[in-house]
Amino acid sequence: MIRVVAVASLLFPLALCAGSQETEMTRNPAVAGQFYPADSAVLAGEVDAMLAAAPGVELEGRLVAIQVPHAGYPFSGPTAARAFSLLAGMDDVTVVMVGPSHRVMVTGGAVYDRGGWRTPLGRVAVDEELAAELVAREELFQALPEAHRLEHSLEVQLPFLQRRLSSFRILPVMVLQPIWSEVERMGRALAEVCRDRGVLLLASTDLYHGDSYENAKRFDRLTVELFAGLDPKALHAALDAREAQACGGYATAVVMVAARELDADRATVLDTTNSNEVMGERGGYCVGYSALAFSAVSERDEADADALGPAEQKVVLGLARRTVEEYVRSGEVPNLPEATGRLAERRGVFVTLHRDGALRGCIGYVEAVKPLLEAVRDMAVSAATEDPRFPSVGPAELEAVDIEVTVLSPLRRISDPESVEVGRHGLVIRRGGRSGLLLPQVPVEQGWDRREFLEHTCLKAGLPRDAWQDPGTELHVFTGQVLGEQP
Numbered sequence: 001m002i003r004v005v006a007v008a009s010l011l012f013p014l015a016l017c018a019g020s021q022e023t024e025m026t027r028n029p030a031v032a033g034q035f036y037p038a039d040s041a042v043l044a045g046e047v048d049a050m051l052a053a054a055p056g057v058e059l060e061g062r063l064v065a066i067q068v069p070h071a072g073y074p075f076s077g078p079t080a081a082r083a084f085s086l087l088a089g090m091d092d093v094t095v096v097m098v099g100p101s102h103r104v105m106v107t108g109g110a111v112y113d114r115g116g117w118r119t120p121l122g123r124v125a126v127d128e129e130l131a132a133e134l135v136a137r138e139e140l141f142q143a144l145p146e147a148h149r150l151e152h153s154l155e156v157q158l159p160f161l162q163r164r165l166s167s168f169r170i171l172p173v174m175v176l177q178p179i180w181s182e183v184e185r186m187g188r189a190l191a192e193v194c195r196d197r198g199v200l201l202l203a204s205t206d207l208y209h210g211d212s213y214e215n216a217k218r219f220d221r222l223t224v225e226l227f228a229g230l231d232p233k234a235l236h237a238a239l240d241a242r243e244a245q246a247c248g249g250y251a252t253a254v255v256m257v258a259a260r261e262l263d264a265d266r267a268t269v270l271d272t273t274n275s276n277e278v279m280g281e282r283g284g285y286c287v288g289y290s291a292l293a294f295s296a297v298s299e300r301d302e303a304d305a306d307a308l309g310p311a312e313q314k315v316v317l318g319l320a321r322r323t324v325e326e327y328v329r330s331g332e333v334p335n336l337p338e339a340t341g342r343l344a345e346r347r348g349v350f351v352t353l354h355r356d357g358a359l360r361g362c363i364g365y366v367e368a369v370k371p372l373l374e375a376v377r378d379m380a381v382s383a384a385t386e387d388p389r390f391p392s393v394g395p396a397e398l399e400a401v402d403i404e405v406t407v408l409s410p411l412r413r414i415s416d417p418e419s420v421e422v423g424r425h426g427l428v429i430r431r432g433g434r435s436g437l438l439l440p441q442v443p444v445e446q447g448w449d450r451r452e453f454l455e456h457t458c459l460k461a462g463l464p465r466d467a468w469q470d471p472g473t474e475l476h477v478f479t480g481q482v483l484g485e486q487p
Contacts, residue, residue: 025116051164065202099154187256203252208274268294268295354402406480
């Protein structure tokens with residue numbers, strides 16, 4: 001949950017602008033005339049000149065995220081322009097801007113969830129639908145637009161976006177110093193709501209702040225190496241240990257988690273500099289700046305990206321078998337084996353029991369609520385004893401029962417039912433508090449086509465057969481790695 005501590009002036013209501021039909025909330029500029037020009041013509045000319053001067057970069061792969069600085073334009077604007085210059089042609093996009101809070105103490109993520117932001121170049125709308133989904137998905141994110149009123153770290157990015165893109169919306173988010181587990185949760189939630197949408201992630205941060213040019217060079221070299229390594233956990237640990245310095249370092253770690261979930265596998269360093277170098281001097285107060293691009297070069301198949309290897313599969317199936325047998329015989333569960341790598345990740349999982357080819361029990365976690373091995377043990381007990389369609393498995397049945405474990409990918413919301421692939425996708429359909437799920441193997445076993453798969457998932461949810469065609473119905477797909485004892 002978010003806690004906000006601020007002087008009273010920070011919590012005054014945001015300025016309201018009258019629209020043609022209704023009053024909409026609009027955040028007015030806080031640092032125009034300080035960090036960048038307040039005159040629209042001067043501002044447009046300055047931004048255009050910086051974008052034109054940015055060296056052309058042939059970026060390999062699909063652009064997923066950028067990291068940009070947020071100092072005054074004379075200092076960090078040319079560095080930021082190197083990243084923004086890559087955005088040509090990315091219209092009809094939502095830019096999810098994640099930056100630090102310099103004025104308000106927050107825990108979690110403070111989301112500006114409605115209305116719009118104004119700069120001297122005009123007003124930009126907030127993607128209210130995406131904001132609502134993010135806040136609903138992860139409790140660490142809360143709608144707290146008032147926390148953004150005087151913050152500059154995201155505001156200074158807007159004029160670049162306004163001059164580079166012709167059609168876009170924004171989702172501003174501020175974080176401060178979340179612990180690693182919170183960074184991971186927030187990054188994964190961001191990826192989940194952004195997947196299959198036209199979204200660009202933006203991390204806003206400056207680097208070293210201090211009185212030593214030599215320290216600036218030393219710290220910034222390590223910090224940028226950590227950015228480029230695309231290892232958000234290592235970055236977080238270095239920030240905690242003060243081995244790396246970046247005011248928006250934790251915000252950048254959140255974006256890196258999300259970018260990796262969205263298949264980013266390469267970081268390109270576009271520029272590094274500092275205020276001493278920009279001013280042509282050595283000595284005095286020094287702030288570092290960097291710009292990076294995170295791209296997906298080797299687009300991964302969603303079913304294979306997080307697949308368990310043979311040794312991991314053996315551990316999962318062995319645990320499921322031991323759990324069913326021990327619990328049915330004694331009411332006890334086995335100790336969990338040591339979990340590393342994928343086995344320690346939170347994953348959705350289903351455990352299915354068959355006897356003589358017929359279903360004998362099937363229960364699972366749709367969402368990734370527990371580490372994989374713990375989830376397997378829980379669901380093995382549930383499949384054997386808690387499926388309301390069947391009596392509990394008895395000791396005499398154990399030798400005849402076959403066990404199957406399906407390890408799920410994260411749910412991915414889709415807007416086009418035609419994108420459902422029978423034999424590849426599992427399906428979740430939700431509407432009005434009702435939800436139904438069918439695993440990827442079910443339509444194959446039943447001989448259903450796509451339409452029948454959609455219809456039967458609706459029926460599983462207790463909805464009308466054709467509810468999947470209703471605009472108010474949510475469709476989610478996932479992939480599943482099926483591990484079975486039978487060849």
